[in-house]
Amino acid sequence: xxxxxxxxxxxxxxxxxxxxxxxxxxxxxxxxxxQMLQVVEEVYLCRCGGSSTKPFCDGTHKKIGFQx
Numbered sequence: 001x002x003x004x005x006x007x008x009x010x011x012x013x014x015x016x017x018x019x020x021x022x023x024x025x026x027x028x029x030x031x032x033x034x035q036m037l038q039v040v041e042e043v044y045l046c047r048c049g050g051s052s053t054k055p056f057c058d059g060t061h062k063k064i065g066f067q068x
Contacts, residue, residue: 018066020044020057031055 011025023029024042031037037055044057048066051058060066 015047016044018068019061020047029055 009026011023011027014022014024016022022042022044026041027039029037029039029043045055046053046057046061047068048061048064050060050064050066052060
């Protein structure tokens with residue numbers, strides 16, 4: 001059984017069929033310019049390439065019929 005500290009440091013990445021990556025837990029995210037992005041404990045990252053708020057999902061995958 002995991003101790004409490006290990007559970008708090010766990011990061012879970014889930015692929016949502018036809019949608020974004022759901023990342024939850026303790027993590028850091030760097031932008032393409034190398035700067036740390038402000039995130040909380042949970043984000044949805046774009047996989048379709050159409051988001052206007054990259055790297056974050058804005059729901060565009062629904063409009064363009066992304067299959068992934």
